[in-house]
Amino acid sequence: MQRPNLIFIMTDTQATNMVGCYCGKAVNTRHIDQLAADGLQFMSAYTTAPVCTPARAGIFTGIYSNQSGPWTNNLAPGSNITTMGRYFRDAGYRTGYIGKWHLDGHDYFGTGTCPEEWDPAYWYDGANYLEELTPEQISLWRNGLNSIEDLREHHLGSSFTWAHRISDKAEHFLDSAAEQAEPFLLVLSYDEPHHPFTCPPEYAERYQDFAYDLGSKAFDTLEGKPEHHKLWAQAMGSPVGSDGQYRHPLYFGCNDYVDDQIGRVIAHLDASTLQNTWVIYTSDHGEMMGAHQLVSKGAAMYDDITRIPLIIRPPKEQSQALRGQQITTPVSHIDILPTLMARAGIPQPPILPGQDMLEQLSKEQRGVMVEFNRYEIEHDSFGGFIPIRCWVTSGYKLVINLLGTDELYDRQADADELTNLIENPEYAAVRDQLHDSLLAYMDQIRDPFRSYQWQLRPWRKDAKAQWMGSFRPRPQDGYAPTVRDYDTGMATRGIKVEKKSQSF
Structure with a gap:
């Protein structure tokens, strides 16, 4: 049987509260909503960590960031950690990664250097995007587009944006893939609707008078809540007034815009000759938007930043049985890599704790873990070690x-x-x-x-x-050498209880 193609699409800072088919708000995510109508919509999907790099570690290594290394922003996975790209490349897949990486331990933009497990012809992280901009355009992108008026003044079209260029490269990849025999894994990692909120002005204009009603969450007094929530609220200040409504035309506009960019790629796929192609969509985490008096993301486990959209659309030519279902079983980013590997027939190594989500559809009693350790290594403006x-x-x-x-x-x-x-x-x-x-x-x-x-x-x-007191060797990942027992120097035989009368 021919192995399937896989397209994995992710956004940044887009929890379920910003996707129409989850929240019911007028945020216009019609293309993502259509993916849900055509596939499986997971209603209790959770990030492994509500901050960028640790969340991406969970997705792309299949291991929680506390083990893989990037337990805060701007730390890289350890040299002995295997990623999604390597598993698929070594299984005979063509692997393409287009967009934000934020997993090389450098900074938000990345280094511009393609890891060996991905096709360098399509690698396009933030540093690569910056290389295409003039110094004036870089300054504009990072600091000059803070209002609808700024977007209008500079006459920015879609082609200026990182998202548009990601979709361009995705279309080229799909055109190339249609002419080749090998299966592919294509990752599209959009930065939107994350700051700096760059989109054509007409998108932000749609939300000039739009207010997102947070309901009772806007009026949480934080009584009986952890002290660090209260400190966070005092330090950063909620943008929500007495009406309980959140207003941010640029954020909502970028949310709408990235949906259209995703729609472009899906339309291109559906118009192509490619068959047997699965589409998986999610986001790394959310944005508090003033709920519980908090903004941004960080040391909290509220659904506003931890409950993420997760949709799987099966190939068009497959059975209708998986279409249009809403799955309430709790699942996690940690399950994404095992699920993709299962579709491709790649054996799951013991080191990956996640499970194939399509095998968990009726297991209501399942639990999933979310972690947080620190927001970023460079600064303490999000509270330090929590x-x-x-x-x-x-x-x-x-x-x-x-x-x-x-x-x-x-x-x-x-x-x-x-x-x-x-x-x-x-x-x-x-x-x-x-x-x-x-x-x-x-x-x-x-x-x-x-x-x-x-x-x-x-x-x-x-x-x-x-x-x-027990010793348990690192589970096998299919690449690292077998752990040697400290006392014998030979390959470990498994778990043992450590009882020593003296230390050295």
């Missing part, structure tokens, strides 16, 4: 703020996450069960930040400190 682990099920969300107070939300009764139930005795049993599941998962995946402090929470009266 280690968090979150466990999400169909019914609840438990948040362990290691250095502060914890949170528990009833996802069904309190979708806006206003009431922290962590000390509510009526929820003690479910809280403790979630806690046990989270601790077990942290242990299973070898979270390097794990320690007994995650267990000893003030509300967990039955918890006891426990010293960790």
